[in-house]
Structure formats: C-alpha cells, structure tokens
C-alpha cells in the first residue's frame with residue numbers, strides 16, 4: 573500500500589508528514605493556499621503560505637493574516653515533507669502544490685487550465701505518483717474555443733452594440749476572467765469601463781506588474797453620454813440592477829464555461845453568452861492528467877462521479893474526494909466582498 577502523502581479530512585486536504593492542510597475549508601493552524609478564489613482561500617487559519625503573485629489578492633480578501641510567500645519552483649521543507657508550488661495557469665498566482673515524502677510525490681492541483689491566457693503563469697506539468705484534480709468541466713461536451721475565436725466573438729458583439737448606440741455590458745468574475753477578457757478587447761471600438769469590484773482587482777494586479785489595458789472606473793458622471801461606444805465589465809450580480817440605468821440602452825453578455833450548456837444563456841437572461849473559463853475543458857483535464865504520469869487520481873469538485881468513472885475505465889486508480897470547493901451550479905470564482913452594485 574503506497575504512502576498516503578495527503579489525506580482527506582473533514583477540514584480539508586491534510587499532510588500528516590508536514591502537519592499542514594491545502595486549501596482547507598475549516599480553520600487550521602497551517603494552510604498552504606493554491607490561489608485567491610473565495611472557495612480555496614478562506615479566513616481563520618493560523619498561518620498561510622502562497623505564491624508571491626497570489627499574495628496581494630489573498631491579503632486584499634482576507635485582511636490581516638499571517639501570510640508567508642514562496643516563489644514558483646522553490647522547495648521548502650515542512651516537517652518531513654518537501655513542498656513546492658508550480659503554475660496552475662488558472663488565474664494570476666495560482667499554483668499546484670507538490671508534496672514529496674520519502675520519494676512518494678503527490679500533487680494537489682487546485683483549479684487549473686492549460687490554455688495560456690497571457691496573464692497567468694502557464695500550467696506546468698509536474699510528474700507525480702498521485703494527482704488531485706478538479707473536474708468542474710469533466711464531461712466531453714465541454715470544449716473551449718481558442719482565444720482568437722473568442723476575441724472575435726466578443727469584439728464583434730461589442731462593435732455591433734456600439735453601432736446601434738447601445739452600451740455593451742459584460743458579466744464577468746472579478747478575479748481572472750475580467751482581466752483575461754480585457755486583454756482580448758479591441759480598444760479601437762470604444763472605451764473600457766469597469767465596475768468597482770473589477771477595478772479593485774485590476775489595481776492589485778497592475779501593482780504587481782501585470783499589463784492591462786486602460787480602463788475607466790464607473791463613478792458618478794460616467795455614463796452612456798460621457799462614454800459612448802463603451803463596453804462595461806461588471807460582476808454578474810450587477811447585471812439587471814439600477815446601477816446599470818446610467819448606461820441607457822444596453823446589450824448584455826455573460827462569459828462562462830457554462831455557456832457551453834444549452835439553456836444557461838436563457839437562465840442568465842443575457843443577450844449573448846461567451847464560452848470562456850478559467851478551468852480546463854474535457855481535453856485539458858485528460859491531457860494534464862496523462863502528462864503527470866500519475867497512476868492514482870483523486871477527483872474533486874465538479875462532475876466527480878462521471879469523471880472518476882471515465883478515468884477508471886482508462887485504467888487509472890481513480891476515486892472521488894468530497895470537498896467543499898464551490899462550483900455546483902456556477903463557477904464560484906468571485907472575490908467574496910464585492911461592493912454593492
């Protein structure tokens with residue numbers, strides 16, 4: 573029986589050799605954090621360890637915490653465990669955490685994607701014996717369009733709205749998705765306006781040197797008259813609220829991996845849906861898992877039952893792990909404290 577480098581406990585993923593948890597959902601003395609999304613970086617832990625580029629967002633969200641940082645690729649000895657953080661390509665600063673004990677190597681990948689978004693350090697394959705994977709989009713129906721196609725779709729929709737005298741309002745998650753969309757936008761069409769929740773994240777990411785296009789925060793006096801032909805990036809919670817009245821006639825869009833599902837567009841009541849996700853699609857999950865060389869696969873949040881059955885059929889020793897990472901109905905990938913719309 574191979575060594576259980578990581579165990580699955582009611583508080584979260586636990587390493588007995590190093591006496592630490594990874595992305596725990598209950599308060600623990602020592603937490604290693606893969607990235608700053610609300611369901612992975614929770615308040616209440618005694619001490620935190622995360623990558624240097626993930627730290628500013630985590631601090632912004634969790635306030636005064638004891639947070640130590642580590643560069644990608646650097647190894648650190650914690651008790652009898654050797655740990656290192658490697659790019660997960662999910663959002664800026666996101667990491668897979670490699671844990672080695674007595675030659676047995678396990679990787680907890682957190683959330684990940686293989687597509688290079690030009691913003692996050694690209695996903696790195698880490699060879700291991702056991703791999704803990706998400707399965708948010710672990711069904712063959714999920715297949716993402718390439719970046720160029722996506723850019724053409726979003727810019728086409730924006731330009732058409734502008735030509736009709738409408739403001740384009742796109743619902744996005746404040747951390748990751750918003751900035752990724754921003755980099756695909758063609759500023760020749762018009763100005764890019766941002767909701768406070770999106771701009772707060774922009775400010776943090778710009779301060780750490782990430783290149784983002786110029787944006788205009790929506791404040792008093794910023795409206796359809798002052799900024800014609802604009803696109804507005806706002807959290808989903810702002811769509812359809814009185815905050816939007818200033819933009820006059822609008823065309824609304826929504827950017828999510830769930831757009832690959834029929835019916836979601838109607839439910840979201842947006843005029844247009846764009847398939848864009850910070851998670852791996854079906855091919856991405858399979859490619860990543862194969863490349864690790866791992867024989868044991870633990871499947872967490874998402875289509876766990878279907879995906880682990882598929883992996884078992886492919887010859888892996890695969891099982892489901894119950895976690896409290898949120899994504900049952902939506903990508904739970906916003907900052908928790910979004911200002912009121």
Ligand SMILES: [Zn+2]
Pocket residue numbers: 607609612662683905
């Ligand atoms: Zn995430």
Ligand SMILES: [Zn+2]
Pocket residue numbers: 611612682683706873897898899
């Ligand atoms: Zn997640």
